[in-house]
Amino acid sequence: MTRERPAAQLLAARRLTAQGLSGEPATTPEDVVGRLLAVQAQDPRGWRLAIRARSTGLAAADVETALTKRRSMVVSWLNRGTLHLVPAEDYWWLHPLTTPQLASSSVRRLAQEGVSPEQAARGAELIAQAVSERPRSRDSLRGLLDENGVPTQRQAFVHVLLATCLSHDLVRGPVVDGEQAFVSAAQWLGAAPAALDRDEALARLALRYLAGHGPALVDDLAYWTGCTLGDARRGFAAIAAQTSSDADGLTWLTDSPKPAPVPGPRLLGPYDPLLHGWRSRLPVVGDHQGVVTSNGLFRPTALVRGKVVATWGLADGTLTISTLQPVPASVQRALVRDAAAVLSYLGLPAKPAVVRSKDP
Structure with missing residues (x-):
């Protein structure tokens, strides 16, 4: 086996520390997710295990408590049009930043699944109204669409849910009978805060990304979020005074914590953030x-x-x-x-x- 060069070892150590896999472990689910900003969440066990690998003294039940009682985290379609677990307060600026570019692909996929624009709009309105009244399970929402003639076969139901997320404030919040139910973000979390200016949002995105993933390239931010390379560059440029870079373009926050010793042997769940936080x-x-x-x-x-x-x-x-x-x-x-x-x-x-x- 080829021995890793010191530079590669240092890069790995910095990233493991940024990810919370090295150094002082977190003690709450919110600490883990806040550090990473967004945790891929199409596998319910996977994102719970991502929290386990970066924390101490917790159980999966503590994650349910954060979702259901503290209402401190939600799941929604965000980066790359994929479900992500995010802090509740970050949903409000990530949603308008990462979802508008998904609209055209959403329309195309709905058509492929046999859902007309009129049916999609009708389905979105039905779902938005239903979740504004109380948390709703997948099965109850599917039944609602079936009753109103909105297609749900194959992947149609999932894409109507995604379309609702793009046009409304649909998120998955509380755990009800073992399943994370759908809710209206405004009803569940309270009124949305004032919207961020786009440049301010891009700066915040770059800052938060590097806090949990640095050192990283501009390309890595674009890959991770699904935003354009131009937007990623704008974000990095906006926080240039707070970062350092090497000759290869790898960038990190100047006040990043000192790299901690490499962690002991550890099991990571499916879709762990360490495997998809960078292009390579x-x-x-x-x-x-x-x-x-x-x-x-x-x-x-x-x-x-x-x-x-x-x-x-x-x-x-x-x-x-x-x-x-x-x-x-x-x-x-x-x-x-x-x-x-x-x-x-x-x-x-x-x-x-x-x-x-x-x-x-």
Whole structure:
């Protein structure tokens, strides 16, 4: 195995610290998500495990409390038209910044699913009215559309939900009967604050992105958000006085915390922010590019010294770790201990993990 150069080691250490995987762990879900700004959230277990990997003393139930009782976080379609978990206060400026560019692709996908513009508009109005009255589950909203002749077959329902998000303030907020229900952001969180000027919003975006992902390139910000390269440059330029850069264009906040020691062996959930916060995943996955499949599935992984060395899965209460390269027995034991912590965090019964080792 080729030894990493000191510059690459320093970059990895800085990013792991920015991500909250190194250094002092967070003690609340809000601390984790506030640091990262947005956590990809199409996999409900994945974003809960992203919080686990960066915190201490928490359980998945604490995340439900933050969503349902404190109303401090919500999920909505934001960056790249993908569901993201964000702090409640950040939803209000991220939504107008990251969603307008999704409108044309939304119309196209609705048409592909057999939903006319009139049906989409009708569906959006029905959903917006329903969630303004009380939290609603997916099934209840689907039933509402079915009753009113709005197509829901195949992916039509999801794209009508997305269209509602683009034109209204639809978010997923409280957990009701084990499912995160849909609500109106204004009804659930209170009236929206005054809108930010676009340049101010881009500056805030760049600042918050670098806080959780720096050092990074301008291209990385554009990739992560789905914004244009021009907008990403405007954001970086607006905070230039607060940043430093190297000859390759990697930029970080001047007051970034000192890089902490590399974390111990740790299991990361599917779609962990460490795997999609930058355009290139090579520094983390190395030769194991298959942990992200061709159809965009981000597998759960095991991180050792800042590198992916295994994947894992959870079926019938048993967590199975499959190594992708030879892994020392001591590291395997550490991963098994973390597997027990994963089950405890999720509120599942204790059960020994299984390790499937790749032979040397």
